[in-house]
Amino acid sequence: MAAQAVRANELVRFERTFNRARLGGAAITFILGPFFPNIGLQHVVLFGTLLLLESALVALLLRSDRFVRYPERVSQAIFAIDLFVVSYAIFLFSYDPNWTTYIVGLLLVIAGGFRFASAGALGASLFMAVTYTLTALYRAQVFGFPTEPQRIAFTDTIYLLAGFLMAGLVRELGTLRAQREAFEHQRAETDALRALDKMKTDFLAEMSHDFRSPLTVVRGAIEILQSQRPGPLTERQQELTARADRNIRRLEEFSEDLLEMARIEHGAIQLERVDVDAGDLVREVVEDHRALANNRGQTIQVDGTPDTAMISADVTRLRRAVGNLVGNAIKFAPEHSTILVRTHRDDGGFSVSVIDHGPGVDRDERERIFEKFSRGRRTSGTLGAGLGLSIARSLAELHGGSIRYEDAVGGGAMFVLTVPVEIE
């Protein structure tokens, strides 16, 4: 249905253009006709009038119901009229010793191509070749001009070649149009997918927002219990509250990650930049994670150039980005291994590399792990929603920096976060 409407619109456009060409043709006939003394004035008037009449008829047809209902068929009819009118003109002026009107036939090859693609172009060229041949033979016989078969062969070939070229051109245009349509279709699909994705993020964010009051109450209650102010806890009770506390914090982290992701996707994050020593910031993040690493028997080593690097950063956000990298290393590296956090400063900015002895990341997954909700296949058995790296990278990028993956020497993963350093 839609395709039909598009085709009908296209035909209307073509026919309007061609009708203007007809009026132009009539004008040329009336204006220039008298300057060709070989052409009889009565023939000029006859042909000009014929063109005007056809043009009026087409204008009427374009407005009629018939055209709306059968655009293709009406257009074919108009084209047929064109062919006969032009053939008639070629025939009409053929008594002229300097007969040249057959050149007009080429215009019909073009018009046919536009209307009906290859069939139109080739059909028109064949029709014109036949018209030309018959008229040439007719004028030779009736008016006694020489037959000149080589001229007939030449002109007919030109007609056929023009049809062939026009058919090729139209086919090429068709390919371009198909490509454009495919591209638009694809874009519409991408837009739809993106909208769906946004809906999902929004929904999750909304949900995790609603989690927050209940989380406050549960976490708060556990904290108060653990403070033993309401009463002393047995060892078993302490163990249970500790476990509850750990898990409520995981839930909290997850809901915070979802919200942060939604904020990033909405472009709702405005960095609160302050001048801060990047080295200090990294050391603080490591200190915050030491207890977690100790639980798994891991050691975190900080190694870096002693000089300070002042950067302009949103401290909470940058801590979070670095923290996600360190947290990942703790999560994925084996127990009792060493995690190395190395800071470095050069012309490219300040960078922090988090290097572990974990399973590393397969080559084909190295970009995918930065997508949200994605997890490397070597991480099975560990917990997480797959948001940490995605958030970390977005936050680094908001700071004008980046995060990349590299293989660590001796296996394991190395994530390098780089942020620009202000010129001092």
Place this chain on the structure above:
Amino acid sequence: MKVLVVDDEPDVRALVATALGYAAGPAEVVEAGDGDEALAAIRDHKPDIVVLDLALPGRDGFSVLEELRRTSMLPVIVLTARGLEHDKIRGLELGADDYMTKPFSPRELVLRIQTVLRRSAPQDRRPGVLERGDLRIDLAARQVFRGTREIRLTPTEFNLLMELAQRPGEAVSHEALLTKVWGPEYRTEGHYLKVYIGRLRDKIENDPASPRVIQTVRGVGYRLALTKD
């Protein structure tokens, strides 16, 4: 101390009340479930501090804060569930003294309540009067006048102004201001300072868009351009 806790969830109110009950020093807790109740409770119970959830049914927390600030400089800590910069900053701009993002630790909330109360308590520091044009800051009386009209400042606003006034004409760093006015744990929370400087300028400057009294020292902090008596 008397604390008004405003939250539409009874469990959250009960949690805060419990935490305050275990805190050092006697604490009386008044609860309100929505904005209108909150304003009525402030009138009737005269609390020392308000813990105000921003997402309330009906009249929301922002509007309560706005209404409250029209007549009172009562210390307010807002609770936000969304943790959006926008909400925090709007809360501070409307005159909140501090904010906490849910889920918060009750222990930390109690600490913040105590910090805010301590900050708001009158402190007698270096008495004196600072003047510039028709602006007069009476440090001893904690009052600010433009001509004969008094400009009302919240305790935090006054503390910030005072911190700048201690060293008139000198640049005071962001970090120093945050540490002194809010506390060491706020050292990097630049948006508190940004919002409060904006509030002070709105109240004190003739043209807050091009401030002359509280000047920005790029990359460092702020400077109070005043002459001391």
